[in-house]
Amino acid sequence: MYKETKLNLYRSMVRIRTFENGCRKLISEGKLPARFGMYTGQEAVAAGVSAHLDKEDEIGSTHRPIGHLIAKGCSLNKLMAELCAKRTGFNKGKAGPYHTFDPESGSLGANGIVGGSVPMVAGYALAHQIKKDGGVAVSYFGEGASNQGGVQETLNLAACWELPLVFVCENSSPEVQRMLGHEIDYPQLSIERVSDRAAAYGMPGSSHDGWDVLKIFEVAGEAVRRAREGKGPTLLEFKVHQIEGNLEGRIEAEEDEKVWCPIHNLRQKLVADGTLTPEIDDKIRKEESVDVEEAITFALGSPEPEPIEAFDDVFVEGA
Amino acid sequence: MADRVITYSEAINEAHTQEMERDPNVILFGENVSSSWRGATKGLKERFGRERVRDTPITETSFIGMGVGAAIRGLRPVVELMLVDFGLVAMDQILNQMAKSHYMSGGAVKVPMVLRAAYGAGTSSGATHSESLYSIFAHMPGMKVVLPSNPYDAKGLLITAIRDDNPVVFMEHRLLSRTKGPVPEEPYTVPFGVANLVREGSDVTIVVTGKMVGLAMEAADDLKKEASVEVIDPRTIVPLDEEAILNSVGKTGRLVVVDEDYERCGFSAEVAAIVAEKGFNNLKASVCRVATPNVPLPFNPTLEKQLLPDREKIARAIRNVMA
Numbered sequence: 001m002y003k004e005t006k007l008n009l010y011r012s013m014v015r016i017r018t019f020e021n022g023c024r025k026l027i028s029e030g031k032l033p034a035r036f037g038m039y040t041g042q043e044a045v046a047a048g049v050s051a052h053l054d055k056e057d058e059i060g061s062t063h064r065p066i067g068h069l070i071a072k073g074c075s076l077n078k079l080m081a082e083l084c085a086k087r088t089g090f091n092k093g094k095a096g097p098y099h100t101f102d103p104e105s106g107s108l109g110a111n112g113i114v115g116g117s118v119p120m121v122a123g124y125a126l127a128h129q130i131k132k133d134g135g136v137a138v139s140y141f142g143e144g145a146s147n148q149g150g151v152q153e154t155l156n157l158a159a160c161w162e163l164p165l166v167f168v169c170e171n172s173s174p175e176v177q178r179m180l181g182h183e184i185d186y187p188q189l190s191i192e193r194v195s196d197r198a199a200a201y202g203m204p205g206s207s208h209d210g211w212d213v214l215k216i217f218e219v220a221g222e223a224v225r226r227a228r229e230g231k232g233p234t235l236l237e238f239k240v241h242q243i244e245g246n247l248e249g250r251i252e253a254e255e256d257e258k259v260w261c262p263i264h265n266l267r268q269k270l271v272a273d274g275t276l277t278p279e280i281d282d283k284i285r286k287e288e289s290v291d292v293e294e295a296i297t298f299a300l301g302s303p304e305p306e307p308i309e310a311f312d313d314v315f316v317e318g319a
Numbered sequence: 320m321a322d323r324v325i326t327y328s329e330a331i332n333e334a335h336t337q338e339m340e341r342d343p344n345v346i347l348f349g350e351n352v353s354s355s356w357r358g359a360t361k362g363l364k365e366r367f368g369r370e371r372v373r374d375t376p377i378t379e380t381s382f383i384g385m386g387v388g389a390a391i392r393g394l395r396p397v398v399e400l401m402l403v404d405f406g407l408v409a410m411d412q413i414l415n416q417m418a419k420s421h422y423m424s425g426g427a428v429k430v431p432m433v434l435r436a437a438y439g440a441g442t443s444s445g446a447t448h449s450e451s452l453y454s455i456f457a458h459m460p461g462m463k464v465v466l467p468s469n470p471y472d473a474k475g476l477l478i479t480a481i482r483d484d485n486p487v488v489f490m491e492h493r494l495l496s497r498t499k500g501p502v503p504e505e506p507y508t509v510p511f512g513v514a515n516l517v518r519e520g521s522d523v524t525i526v527v528t529g530k531m532v533g534l535a536m537e538a539a540d541d542l543k544k545e546a547s548v549e550v551i552d553p554r555t556i557v558p559l560d561e562e563a564i565l566n567s568v569g570k571t572g573r574l575v576v577v578d579e580d581y582e583r584c585g586f587s588a589e590v591a592a593i594v595a596e597k598g599f600n601n602l603k604a605s606v607c608r609v610a611t612p613n614v615p616l617p618f619n620p621t622l623e624k625q626l627l628p629d630r631e632k633i634a635r636a637i638r639n640v641m642a
Contacts, residue, residue, distance in 0.1 A: 091425030094422060094423055094424070095424060095425060101423070101425075101427045102427065103391075108391060108392075112415075116384075116412075119384020119387070119416075120384045120387050120412075121388060122381060122388060123387055123389035123390070123391065124388045124389070125388075127388070127389050127392035127393060127394050129370075137388075150381055153381035154381040154384070154385075156378065156381070157381045157382065161373070314422050314460050315463075316421060316429050316431075316484035
């Protein structure tokens with residue numbers, strides 16, 4: 001793998017975490033009007049998958065969308081403005097974190113319904129198949145959504161029609177139990193691996209550590225290539241550990257969480273193989289901090305929508 | 320040309336054909352849409368190919384959601400729900416994603432999709448194969464809701480629906496499929512939000528949609544010596560031609576609303592409320608609704624018939640408001 005690719009993966013993950021830390025700060029200061037699901041600890045998945053995608057490819061996301069959107073290349077300014085409910089956001093302050101759509105970067109979109117975006121992503125894939133433009137679509141969802149009827153239906157449909165689609169399940173199940181502080185009496189999955197379901201629908205599936213971005217990059221590359229070549233969908237599962245709590249602007253995970261932290265893991269490897277020097281690391285972190293600060297300045301300096309704008313965009317006018 | 324007579328199903332089939340000829344982005348999918356038994360879509364696969372006309376698995380959530388996504392990415396999917404009742408398993412995709420993606424995205428994406436659904440009672444099919452349910456779609460902001468009552472409107476409204484940049488729920492009454500009427504051969508559009516004045520009158524206004532339009536006409540004929548009845552078919556309930564309704568009630572002073580959907584919180588209540596709010600001073604009598612009572616439609620034909628609006632019930636309602 002090229003040195004540049006590895007550094008791009010590292011930068012992409014640092015960007016996501018820096019941005020989310022910016023969000024945490026704004027939430028604590030009351031400048032971002034809602035709490036929402038963070039992606040901290042999962043950055044490797046979005047970074048590793050999106051490294052294979054072009055602007056013309058789509059992703060469908062979840063109610064934990066920041067990493068997916070940023071890795072797909074969306075504007076940080078417009079994203080932060082949307083999260084701060086400003087008119088300059090992607091969606092004029094109508095979407096917030098749960099419904100963010102950015103057609104320009106192919107982020108279509110976050111979704112407030114668990115599993116809600118998955119059937120829509122099949123539509124993006126269908127559009128590529130019909131237009132024969134070689135595009136692919138990626139559907140992100142969690143292990144909870146993997147039980148939803150619509151997700152199961154879409155796995156089946158995508159396999160039947162050989163749609164150019166990659167299903168990416170981010171399985172945080174053990175982590176959810178930890179966060180809830182107790183063992184759940186009745187598990188939501190009766191299998192260890194969500195990817196075992198792939199065989200039932202007639203597509204390849206595999207499970208991997210979600211904190212190993214180089215592995216994710218490798219397996220996602222294979223799945224995306226397969227889809228582009230018209231060979232149909234793949235189900236990839238990544239086990240992830242959400243590192244929640246207040247990072248207070250730090251990039252670093254706590255000691256006991258470092259084993260699952262994708263940024264820490266990649267840094268260890270890149271330092272060991274000489275790719276990442278302290279100077280390059282410092283430069284990347286600084287540059288990403290500057291970009292996030294700029295996004296915050298842009299968002300806070302942007303106007304609120306006018307009350308009357310609540311009535312805009314119910315329908316496409318003049319249609 | 321206008322003298323050519325074809326069925327409601329044939330008119331819908333012709334609208335598909337002409338729009339698929341005109342625009343390669345128009346595609347069609349749903350359960351059994353390539354079947355030769357399905358008048359509204361038969362022959363389309365043979366003509367336009369298996370890429371553009373596809374039979375789906377029986378999974379409404381996934382294929383309706385797929386329509387939403389395909390529409391967002393520039394196609395113009397016509398997605399068929401075999402019966403509207405089956406859409407209830409896909410309410411997230413219809414009410415959340417199809418209806419609201421344009422708004423939630425602040426206009427960044429649009430969903431030019433048509434969800435065609437057969438509806439309607441009178442075939443002794445029980446409560447999951449007989450309902451109307453269009454009021455549910457009208458309730459959620461973001462979708463247009465179309466109810467053609469005759470072959471001419473069916474073709475023109477479907478062409479308008481396919482060309483519209485918004486999601487449209489296009490509802491075809493099961494028992495209208497074989498009814499015949501004059502339909503021009505060339506493509507034409509019937510605008511949304513413009514009611515059809517089906518019959519002019521001066522004593523009573525009937526607002527009525529779909530298959531019920533025919534019944535209202537029969538009732539008006541039955542009572543022609545007692546009352547001069549005006550029959551208004553809104554054709555689309557979203558957008559609704561309020562002006563036509565209010566103007567007519569301004570003239571007649573009496574309103575009967577006939578609605579095959581369940582009565583509670585439904586289209587009939589909406590029309591009554593609009594007239595109460597904006598036309599109350601013109602009313603000479605209480606508004607009378609003839610709708611399906613709030614009872615799930617039963618299988619037994621006698622029980623079913625007893626619940627549905629019919630010619631006699633409409634005639635009784637006309638007499639009520641005239642009394």
